[in-house]
Amino acid sequence: MKRKDALFEFLLRMGDNTLVLGHRISEWCGHAPVIEEDIALANTALDLIGQTQLWLGLAAEIEGKGRDADALAYLRDAWDFRNLLLVERPNGDFGKTLMRQFLFDAFQSVLLARLLRSSNRQISEIAEKTGKEVAYHLERSSGTVVRLGDGTAESHGRMQAALDDLWSYSGEMFTGDAVDATLARAGIAPEPRELRAEWTATVGSVLASATLMPPGDDFAHLGGKTGEHTEHLGFILADMQFLQRAYPGAEW
């Protein structure tokens, strides 16, 4: 695989993860159980959309076909999206949204720490810029997971159910393919499997404090990274892309 193609693909994966998750949690705006959490989630969504601009902006530059971050976000169809299946999972209840956020934040923070040493300077700069935001996201989501997991019987039950439901979507984060191998050889990005031990350690210690048990089953749903998505992504895109599709080039 040509390095440029692999790099474009990798940047789409990074940008689509933050774009789709950012959109998902923006759905809570005005609906969170308390106003403090509402504001915090909206802040996280805005951070993620900001990160998307960096990743997709660089993807468009690498592609060199005259597209920009907006064109990639608004004018691709589901099969061209490269996000993990995890981030397109429906929000469910508030606990499930925070559990999904926590599993992703832990992954993103391990990955960005490695990307700081990327041989590609633009990538290491984005990792540096976004790392602080992600460190805060992880602090916040792990704090909430601990408080809800180790909270009341009701909140504990919901958090355990969320973990059981989402666990099988975490394996995709550590499943590599030819894109990852090409970038690893060039020192641009790590092989996903190399991130697993650190992620497991972080997630394990938070779940232990939260009195939650990770499921023993290692089955992993795969497909998002290569464009095979669940039915949920289409609905997200319909919401997100409608305006640009109906009124091409509209600005406000």
Place this chain on the structure above:
Amino acid sequence: MSSEWPLWEIFVRGQHGLNHRHVGSLHAPDAGMAIRNARDVYTRRNEGVSIWAVRSADIAASAPGDKGPLYEPANTKVYRHPTFFDIPDEVGPM
């Protein structure tokens, strides 16, 4: 046990400010979350460099009815107002 989160008063020291200033109040289950909520509610646009959170219940307040005795001394004691001194520039804000 109450199912409501306690109320916290939030104080933020601004970028160039000298003292923490009261900016408002919010609900949080504990001190750690109060700081994080304050960060999200009050400091997301570079407003601050330090946050204090204090449980509202722990604040002792003067009673509005005591206004007269506490704050309205006779205004004839001009010697109580140190307005006769020139303050050197090096002292800075007082």
